[in-house]
Amino acid sequence: QKEVEQDPGPLSVPEGAIVSLNCTYSNSAFQYFMWYRQYSRKGPELLMYTYSSGNKEDGRFTAQVDKSSKYISLFIRDSQPSDSATYLCAMLRGTSYGKLTFGQGTILTVHP
Amino acid sequence: DTAVSQTPKYLVTQMGNDKSIKCEQNLGHDTMYWYKQDSKKFLKIMFSYNNKELIINETVPNRFSPKSPDKAHLNLHINSLELGDSAVYFCASSPGLGEAQPQHFGDGTRLSIL
Numbered sequence: 001q002k003e004v005e006q007d008p009g010p011l012s013v014p015e016g017a018i019v020s021l022n023c024t025y026s027n028s029a030f031q032y033f034m035w036y037r038q039y040s041r042k043g044p045e046l047l048m049y050t051y052s053s054g055n056k057e058d059g060r061f062t063a064q065v066d067k068s069s070k071y072i073s074l075f076i077r078d079s080q081p082s083d084s085a086t087y088l089c090a091m092l093r094g095t096s097y098g099k100l101t102f103g104q105g106t107i108l109t110v111h112p
Numbered sequence: 113d114t115a116v117s118q119t120p121k122y123l124v125t126q127m128g129n130d131k132s133i134k135c136e137q138n139l140g141h142d143t144m145y146w147y148k149q150d151s152k153k154f155l156k157i158m159f160s161y162n163n164k165e166l167i168i169n170e171t172v173p174n175r176f177s178p179k180s181p182d183k184a185h186l187n188l189h190i191n192s193l194e195l196g197d198s199a200v201y202f203c204a205s206s207p208g209l210g211e212a213q214p215q216h217f218g219d220g221t222r223l224s225i226l
Binding site: 008038042043044045051097099 | 116143145153154155156157160162168202204206209212213216217
């Protein structure tokens, strides 16, 4: 069993829809949670970074962490075709010296 | 001005050959990483260096040897390439080793073994 599970999709939504992306994890030592966006043939770029449980909002993006359920989510409001990409969740333990553990990534397509 | 740059972008070579991938960052960061992304997009860390010192060395065949000549550069040399080495290799950097240090990725080197 992988430490971080993420449904690879693909997920296809119409423009303007609310998108929900999720990851579950098994290691309770994870304390830092990230979402990266990866366009085709590009490197991952950091979208959201949260510590412990709670919500964080940045423009159309909201990240949620529920440590009790070992579940994290990324919501995209008013989705745009430019949001079409692979979304990767990633996690860090407190003393992991930057060793990110990634989910498999969810492929998202937003069609006009 | 590219923050984390890798060369080459594409590498096609025969099984058994030796090849190197280079990475440079102009962000002034202390820490650099190598990741491997397989065909299913699964991204896994291989190595990290902090101030030229090896910090993370995951379970990677010893055919893979990283080298950091200075803080801004981290190269990856691969000996005796095998079919299973075909993947995209990403370099990343972060300001330091702390947990709140976001990692910035290059655009990858696509390695194909024939």
